[in-house]
Amino acid sequence: MHKRVTSAAFWSLLAVLVVLGETASFIAHGQKDQAVYFTNQSNVYLGIVAALAGWRLWSGRRELSLSVLTSAILFICITGLVYNIVLAPTAGPKHGYAAFSNAVLHLATPVLGLLGWLVFARHGSLRYVHALIWLVYPLGYFAFAIVRGVFVTSGDLRYPYPFLDVVKLGYAGVATNAVTYATLFFLLGAILVTADRLLGRIGSAVPGEPGRADTNVPCVTPMPKR
Numbered sequence: 001m002h003k004r005v006t007s008a009a010f011w012s013l014l015a016v017l018v019v020l021g022e023t024a025s026f027i028a029h030g031q032k033d034q035a036v037y038f039t040n041q042s043n044v045y046l047g048i049v050a051a052l053a054g055w056r057l058w059s060g061r062r063e064l065s066l067s068v069l070t071s072a073i074l075f076i077c078i079t080g081l082v083y084n085i086v087l088a089p090t091a092g093p094k095h096g097y098a099a100f101s102n103a104v105l106h107l108a109t110p111v112l113g114l115l116g117w118l119v120f121a122r123h124g125s126l127r128y129v130h131a132l133i134w135l136v137y138p139l140g141y142f143a144f145a146i147v148r149g150v151f152v153t154s155g156d157l158r159y160p161y162p163f164l165d166v167v168k169l170g171y172a173g174v175a176t177n178a179v180t181y182a183t184l185f186f187l188l189g190a191i192l193v194t195a196d197r198l199l200g201r202i203g204s205a206v207p208g209e210p211g212r213a214d215t216n217v218p219c220v221t222p223m224p225k226r
Helices: 004-029 037-056 066-090 096-120 129-131 134-152 168-207
Strands: none
Touching: 004 096, 004 129, 004 168, 037 066, 037 096, 037 134, 066 096, 066 129, 066 134, 096 168, 129 168, 134 168
């Protein structure tokens, strides 16, 4: 019961953190085109999933589907990894609200989301097919960004990320990037599934721990009173 309350509080606070980060981002950058960025989309999705997970725990309902929760963790990890490895080295300095939102949306939410998933999720139900299913959104985002660039031909945000810039890379270059990133995202999803299966086995081997049904604890049927 104590862990359920702690988990509910954690996911609820994570949802609040997402709201604070997104609010700071809107203040710093304005509302125009913010929804185009994968960063904002993945953070909003994480916030919704975290809020729903917390609400279900607070209200005594069944825990949120692990596949849904893990999809949010995968997408936010993609945000953190792509930004910090690919984009951050060429990003300019940020100050004030921009610096705060950048730290929250690109670092804090990915780290805390993954930590919460490792500690609080009830593991053991994921399959590797989930890693394929989760690719639908990232690939859909690639398609959306490319199609959008066909119609939005002016301004600074024709393509939201440099690895999607058809003008500079051409369609072949962007397609190559899409295949490369999709492969990496699938591998990342597969790593999460593998971790879930391992954690599920550990949980099922320890009486009282979350995870798969504990098959190591004998079922004791009370003797009827005479």
